Amino acid sequence: MKFLTKNKLMPFLVPILAVLFSLIIAALVILMIGKNPFSAYAKLIEGAFVGKFAWADNITKMTSLLLTGLAVGFGFRAGVFNIGAEGQMAVGGMMAVIVGINMGNVPAILAIPITMMAGILGGAVWASIAGFLKAKTGAHEVITTIMLNWVAYHLSNYLVSSPLAVGDGVPKSPEIARSAQLPPLLTVGAASVPSGIIIALIAAVVVYIILEKTTTGYEIKAVGYNPYAAEYGGISISKNIVLTMAISGGLAGLAGAMEVMCVYHRVFGAFTGGRGFDGITVALIGQNHPLGMIFSSFLISSLRSGAGDMQTAGIPEDIVVLIQGIIIFFVAADRIIKTIINKTSDKIAAKKGGEQV
Amino acid sequence: MTWVEAIFTALSSPLFYKLTIMSALPLIFAAIGGVFSEKTGVTNIALEGIMKLGAFTSIAFVFITGNVWIGLMMGLFSGLILAFLHAYVSIEWKANQIVSATALILIAEGLVGFLMIPIFGQEGQTDFVEKLPLIRIEFLQKIPFLGEIIGEITIFFYIAVAVIIASWFIIYKTPLGLRMRAVGENPRAADTLGINVKAIRYFGVLMSGLFAALGGIYIALGDLGQFQEEMPAGRGFIALAAMILGNWSPIGAMWAALLFGAAEALNIQLQAILDLPSEIQALLNLLPFILTIVVVAGFVGKTRSPAASGKPYEKE
Numbered sequence: 001m002k003f004l005t006k007n008k009l010m011p012f013l014v015p016i017l018a019v020l021f022s023l024i025i026a027a028l029v030i031l032m033i034g035k036n037p038f039s040a041y042a043k044l045i046e047g048a049f050v051g052k053f054a055w056a057d058n059i060t061k062m063t064s065l066l067l068t069g070l071a072v073g074f075g076f077r078a079g080v081f082n083i084g085a086e087g088q089m090a091v092g093g094m095m096a097v098i099v100g101i102n103m104g105n106v107p108a109i110l111a112i113p114i115t116m117m118a119g120i121l122g123g124a125v126w127a128s129i130a131g132f133l134k135a136k137t138g139a140h141e142v143i144t145t146i147m148l149n150w151v152a153y154h155l156s157n158y159l160v161s162s163p164l165a166v167g168d169g170v171p172k173s174p175e176i177a178r179s180a181q182l183p184p185l186l187t188v189g190a191a192s193v194p195s196g197i198i199i200a201l202i203a204a205v206v207v208y209i210i211l212e213k214t215t216t217g218y219e220i221k222a223v224g225y226n227p228y229a230a231e232y233g234g235i236s237i238s239k240n241i242v243l244t245m246a247i248s249g250g251l252a253g254l255a256g257a258m259e260v261m262c263v264y265h266r267v268f269g270a271f272t273g274g275r276g277f278d279g280i281t282v283a284l285i286g287q288n289h290p291l292g293m294i295f296s297s298f299l300i301s302s303l304r305s306g307a308g309d310m311q312t313a314g315i316p317e318d319i320v321v322l323i324q325g326i327i328i329f330f331v332a333a334d335r336i337i338k339t340i341i342n343k344t345s346d347k348i349a350a351k352k353g354g355e356q357v
Numbered sequence: 358m359t360w361v362e363a364i365f366t367a368l369s370s371p372l373f374y375k376l377t378i379m380s381a382l383p384l385i386f387a388a389i390g391g392v393f394s395e396k397t398g399v400t401n402i403a404l405e406g407i408m409k410l411g412a413f414t415s416i417a418f419v420f421i422t423g424n425v426w427i428g429l430m431m432g433l434f435s436g437l438i439l440a441f442l443h444a445y446v447s448i449e450w451k452a453n454q455i456v457s458a459t460a461l462i463l464i465a466e467g468l469v470g471f472l473m474i475p476i477f478g479q480e481g482q483t484d485f486v487e488k489l490p491l492i493r494i495e496f497l498q499k500i501p502f503l504g505e506i507i508g509e510i511t512i513f514f515y516i517a518v519a520v521i522i523a524s525w526f527i528i529y530k531t532p533l534g535l536r537m538r539a540v541g542e543n544p545r546a547a548d549t550l551g552i553n554v555k556a557i558r559y560f561g562v563l564m565s566g567l568f569a570a571l572g573g574i575y576i577a578l579g580d581l582g583q584f585q586e587e588m589p590a591g592r593g594f595i596a597l598a599a600m601i602l603g604n605w606s607p608i609g610a611m612w613a614a615l616l617f618g619a620a621e622a623l624n625i626q627l628q629a630i631l632d633l634p635s636e637i638q639a640l641l642n643l644l645p646f647i648l649t650i651v652v653v654a655g656f657v658g659k660t661r662s663p664a665a666s667g668k669p670y671e672k673e
Binding site: 029033081083129139143144148150151154157161162163277280281284317318320321322323324325326327329331333335 | 402455456465473
């Protein structure tokens with residue numbers, strides 16, 4: 001069984017075990033407040049997978065999670081921790097609205113790509129601020145992107161409470177023009193699956209191609225792997241950090257644009273709903289690989305859409321945040337899990353050896 | 358009233374200086390916590406999460422027991438636990454410290470959100486509870502101007518003075534502090550000299566948990582007498598900026614925290630004096646965050662972090 005540790009299974013085993021451990025620990029926490037973890041998880045599965053509304057909600061959430069996951073994961077590959085996908089998504093959404101509301105006389109064939117590009121550019125520019133500051137002054141991107149999250153949050157509150165405010169009740173922007181809205185992929189009764197999921201999957205393929213098949217991707221990975229060696233080899237660290245942040249932010253901005261063009265058709269305060277932070281979990285479980293992130297974004301979207309049903313059963317939704325935190329903790333401390341795997345496979349090997357004698 | 362007049366009015370009132378101190382207090386505690394951790398070579402960006410958990414735990418225990426001191430103690434204890442998790446995986450398992458700390462921020466957020474209803478029966482914010490007492494000193498009160506600032510002030514002001522002096526003394530004047538700095542600059546050399554690198558690093562990270570929790574407790578139990586779910590609203594990260602601007606020294610961190618506190622106080626004062634429309638107020642709220650970005654971008658490289666900060670140490 002020693003082959004378990006040596007072969008290619010390890011990258012899969014670590015995140016899978018991290019998820020399992022976190023679900024077990026979360027079950028203990030649920031037990032602590034006097035609820036039954038089994039019925040809680042049953043509710044979660046029901047909320048995520050049973051019925052067409054559950055699937056529609058799940059796929060809708062997966063769309064933005066895959067995009068923010070790609071954003072964070074792309075940064076990780078270059079050794080940049082973009083913790084600001086939340087803010088970049090917000091700016092992307094705001095830009096999509098600002099452009100989208102003015103698309104009234106533009107045919108959909110132009111309005112849709114233009115609105116989408118506005119979102120991508122918004123996120124890219126927002127993230128580039130942090131990339132530029134890191135490249136020029138060495139300011140740590142974790143602090144700058146977190147601060148930019150807050151700035152984006154207050155800006156979007158400002159935007160929907162004054163210059164773009166419409167209607168009564170919750171401060172919100174007007175709807176974007178019909179021609180800028182993406183039609184749903186399929187509609188079953190009142191439940192509809194947004195076509196954004198196709199765009200998110202295409203984005204995953206594009207990210208894969210950039211990382212694996214282009215010189216740019218090679219340079220970005222080289223900087224992430226060993227910046228000093230990369231620079232010695234003639235690769236500019238500064239240029240690649242700014243470029244990485246721009247691409248990363250563009251993906252997060254696209255997540256915001258998709259949310260606007262497919263789901264809400266407008267923005268309101270905090271419409272990003274923590275998807276940017278969830279992207280960190282998506283990237284870490286998916287091991288920063290576009291294919292892996294397709295699976296991990298589905299996992300997190302299932303947790304997220306099942307959480308609503310759990311809430312109605314008296315288990316606060318925030319358990320999902322806790323689960324994500326524990327998953328990330330174990331991914332950070334992956335050596336713990338690797339040690340457990342190695343010891344277990346050694347034991348199994350010893351047992352087998354014993355039987356043979 | 359023009360902006361210039363308003364700023365002048367604000368700066369000449371004792372209330373501005375009092376607000377500056379009160380806004381700076383949580384940053385002072387958390388930033389000094391960050392100093393302790395980084396001095397020994399472990400980056401701890403989880404200050405935000407530790408502050409949140411500390412604030413929540415302290416209010417929860419006051420709510421349950423009715424005793425503010427038990428609240429204070431349990432809040433500090435919660436900070437120690439969270440910091441211990443960070444220390445354990447960073448020191449023993451060479452975890453990526455940024456990722457591990459991010460995990461702890463989410464764990465704190467998830468746990469707090471999860472426990473709001475079971476403990477308080479409501480979301481968003483808790484009811485008001487008793488606060489930690491104010492300290493009134495008669496002779497200070499008689500001093501004009503200064504008396505209005507610190508004549509009657511939260512007990513955390515005096516705790517902060519003690520923490521600043523004690524941490525300066527520990528880090529720069531004791532054998533322990535010398536070891537901390539040695540471990541943070543060159544763990545291999547320190548190890549060769551017989552210093553227990555792991556133990557020193559545990560000490561540094563645990564102190565960061567204690568002080569960051571104290572900062573969170575001040576916001577909840579010292580200032581407001583209530584826990585709100587959005588606490589500490591980014592102050593954990595602003596404290597990291599204060600640590601950098603303060604060049605990784607307790608005294609420097611204090612001055613940097615006071616600068617951020619002054620920006621916050623000016624924001625509060627201007628909103629009160631100028632009677633601004635709500636959208637301008639929303640924009641003024643951006644100031645502390647933009648100031649943080651400017652500070653981090655402007656001073657990194659001009660100040661110097663401990664050489665081994667953030668790098669796991671592996672014995673050969």
